[in-house]
Amino acid sequence: MKSVVASPARVAVLAVVLLLSACSVLQMVYSQAPRYVQWRSNVAHHFNAEQYSLVKAVVHRWFAWHRQDQMPRVAALLALAADDVRGPVSPALACERRQAYLGLAKQGLARAAPLAAAVMVRLGPEQLARVRTFYTDINNDFRDDYLADDPREQAELAADFMLKWGSWVYGDFSDGQRQRLVAEVMALPFSARTVLDEFQRFQRQYVQLLRDIQTQGVTAEQASQRLQAMVLDGIDPQEPVRKVQMQRWVQAGCAFASWFQGQTTDEQRAHAARTLSGWQADVVEIASSP
Numbered sequence: 001m002k003s004v005v006a007s008p009a010r011v012a013v014l015a016v017v018l019l020l021s022a023c024s025v026l027q028m029v030y031s032q033a034p035r036y037v038q039w040r041s042n043v044a045h046h047f048n049a050e051q052y053s054l055v056k057a058v059v060h061r062w063f064a065w066h067r068q069d070q071m072p073r074v075a076a077l078l079a080l081a082a083d084d085v086r087g088p089v090s091p092a093l094a095c096e097r098r099q100a101y102l103g104l105a106k107q108g109l110a111r112a113a114p115l116a117a118a119v120m121v122r123l124g125p126e127q128l129a130r131v132r133t134f135y136t137d138i139n140n141d142f143r144d145d146y147l148a149d150d151p152r153e154q155a156e157l158a159a160d161f162m163l164k165w166g167s168w169v170y171g172d173f174s175d176g177q178r179q180r181l182v183a184e185v186m187a188l189p190f191s192a193r194t195v196l197d198e199f200q201r202f203q204r205q206y207v208q209l210l211r212d213i214q215t216q217g218v219t220a221e222q223a224s225q226r227l228q229a230m231v232l233d234g235i236d237p238q239e240p241v242r243k244v245q246m247q248r249w250v251q252a253g254c255a256f257a258s259w260f261q262g263q264t265t266d267e268q269r270a271h272a273a274r275t276l277s278g279w280q281a282d283v284v285e286i287a288s289s290p
Helices: 009-018 023-045 049-084 091-120 125-146 151-170 175-186 192-216 220-235 240-262 266-288
Strands: none
Touching (some): 023 125, 023 266, 049 091, 049 266, 091 192, 091 220, 091 240, 125 151, 125 192, 151 175, 151 266, 175 240, 192 220
């Protein structure tokens, strides 16, 4: 989630992450999101003044669309989630909700890709080199934060990450819940290494696309199409082998979400319902703002 131009789908992800803020500051954070995306994109690419002006325009255009078009849909999904967390969540329901959010992400990507491509075709060789350095840096940071040689240690890092963000929804977790979560994470068919592999797959494709733009005259329209295909390959691949692999991961993830909800207490579920209802109200207000 580092750069809108480096990965337009991350804008949609960022919008979801912003919902993990306290209700009292959600609207303020969302209003500052375009500035953050502009800054992070600049860290990745080192834009010149003309490029940065274009980035600012396209980022604001995307967020204006997102606020009006997608935030009402996010509000509806949050209302469903607030009801879901009051009781058990089946793997089938978890997958159904995932599919709904995936649909929003695809719509956000379709809107973002042409805007990002308009910037990409204006980048130069020095910025391609900068992107490669940027990816090296963030991959190293990810390894430091989430990878470990010992499988249990790596699972503990993942569990701590989940509980950190999960506490925004459910409140505090017990030591016993953490230990059960670590054991369950170790049994999953994917890990932080899988996540890094997928990140790097996209990164290689993005660098190659920038190189092709500069050496083969790839147009903005062609760049937009390739960019969408690259991101979709990461979240909803159609190539048979990768499709089967992703389905396995998704099914395991849905079962994990169901298990996680099943480990929560009545108090935590009530806390989650209140939190999600508060977010839903804030999102409705954001969507209605001019």
